[in-house]
Amino acid sequence: MNDKSSNISKRRRTARAKDNADYVAKRAEVLRAAAALFKQQGFHSTRLVDVAREAGLDRATIYYYAGSKEELLQDIVGGVLDTAIAAAEELRANAALTGMQRLHHIFVTLMASYEENYPATFVYIQEQMHQVGVQETEWAQAMMKRTRLFDRMLIDFIQEGIDEGDLRSDIPPRLHENALFGMLNWTHRWFVPGGGLTGYQVAESFWSIYTGGALTDAGRARMRTPLVLSAVTG
Amino acid sequence: MNDKSSNISKRRRTARAKDNADYVAKRAEVLRAAAALFKQQGFHSTRLVDVAREAGLDRATIYYYAGSKEELLQDIVGGVLDTAIAAAEELRANAALTGMQRLHHIFVTLMASYEENYPATFVYIQEQMHQVGVQETEWAQAMMKRTRLFDRMLIDFIQEGIDEGDLRSDIPPRLHENALFGMLNWTHRWFVPGGGLTGYQVAESFWSIYTGGALTDAGRARMRTPLVLSAVTG
Known part of the structure; x- marks a missing residue:
């Protein structure tokens, strides 16, 4: 208490x-x-x-x-999630957009929001996010419910990207999501606002790697020859 | 005690x-x-x-x-890191390999090792990895030193990939590393061995996204037309 x-x-x-x-x-x-x-x-x-x-x-x-500073942190983070959900709903409602445009926009928005609300967002990802699934407080249950809702919208945007022929269908939607948002979520271990790069620059670099790959055109041509890992292991 | x-x-x-x-x-x-x-x-x-x-x-x-189970966990994780360092040193010493081959092999090796040594590796990433930089125990300082050594080798492999013309030079080596290994490190929040996918499958999917991108050829052609985000925000 x-x-x-x-x-x-x-x-x-x-x-x-x-x-x-x-x-x-x-x-x-x-x-x-x-x-x-x-x-x-x-x-x-x-x-x-x-x-x-x-x-x-x-x-x-x-x-x-306020009962505690933890309560204030939870309210800040809840507000961040609400804002992200509202942004995703707006993107979903805009019929002029493709799935890829929706995905791109929400990706950049999330990183900007992480930076803007740092370090509350940092403390949440580092210490609380993985516990909302098991905690039984009212806040944790509400966060879990809204996280699932947000997650469902991300998967829908990815599925649209696949259905519209933009995203590779040989990768399951859940792996697309974990690759793209894994890069973003892991930033909490190395990205500190006010350093060399803005959140926007990081997000756009990651987006360009996720969509186009990290290879040059020359590297892409060379990679068509499969790597022989046996040369390494044997 | x-x-x-x-x-x-x-x-x-x-x-x-x-x-x-x-x-x-x-x-x-x-x-x-x-x-x-x-x-x-x-x-x-x-x-x-x-x-x-x-x-x-x-x-x-x-x-x-053993003084405690924490000590045993630390020894297991230290062993995983030592094995990874030895693998990277072997790759570095093999003059027949390109930087990309070295990077690919160590990426897949790390994911396999994470899976093989689960949940010790999970507990480490979740609870200890971010503290070795600030803890003053002998174990934490040794881990920090070896983590830096390993990290240096990863950056070197990436720099080789850039120098050899395979990797994009418009992305700084540190961002390449954080994108690729961020996808991998974030698996600790969702990947559980024995589920639908093996660690190897996850690693190869992520590698293929990192190198070639998540777009189809058609999607790649469409993306050359820049996205108009003002259509979303304005």
Whole structure:
């Protein structure tokens, strides 16, 4: 229990249930303050009292808006996922687009969103994402449900790419997805915003490798001769 | 402290320092028993006493060979890395090979090794790999040093591929590496040995996407016309 008292925890729940506009606005401000601090000094060195100060609240009042910094992180990440789902739904609804255009756009959007909401997104992928499937909290179950919904849309875009003749059909849709989004998800172990490359540059480089391959035209011609691995192993 | 007594911990250190052949052979047997149990029932549900029984040792004697199951896991993973380094060194020494052949072979070898040593490799990537850079234990520092050595060889193979005209030079070597090995490393979140695909099939599919791209010939021709993302965003 991160709450200072169960009384304020009760008042917090009541305020949320009432859908009070002032409360909602102030809480959004608390979320922005938390996101800014996480970015500035990291998630693990940020305390809830720092968030309070940043949002202009005192030590006691912050608990009226948030039970813990983990709760704020979860809200930020939930918001990122909601935004991604909304973007995918918009792409799906746009009849002028091909599956490949939808896939490209959502891929670049995700990387930009990862960078924009860093390090909350980093902490989520590193520490929480693999646990939402087994955790039974309300948040974890809602995340799992929305992750599945988002995942289904990605697979649909890939299937469209295959049906429209753009993507190779000898690779199952799930492997296409794991190859493309595996490159992106693994960035959490090496990509830090503000380094040499922007998230956009990384995403476009990966997209160009995923679609066109890493070979030059000359390399492509040479690769048509199959590699003889026996020369290595035997 | 996982040791039952500091006395047996002292005896263990002495036995190792002496480089006793019987001790080394018995400890190798303990490692094999641990690997088999981790595979069979998972790392977290395996206790050191289970490893003792599997290796034909009693509860007390196992501590003569291993201080904890974490130590056994670290030894297994260290062995995997050593084997990978030896394979890369052999590939590097074989003057008949191109950079692309070296890269291909080490990529497939790594995935096979991941599968073969699962779940020790899984636990390492999920829980330990990202911490070896900051931990100060002797094991973590040795792993970091060997990881850097291995990483250097991968970058060299990629640079050879670029220099030999096979790999695109518009993508920096580090991005080539993160794209290719990112696909592979992310498999720890979705690939479970014994499912529908073997590690070899996954590795070869990813290799074919990395080298040749995920597009069909028709898709490749269409993609030469740049995507108009403004149709999506505007």
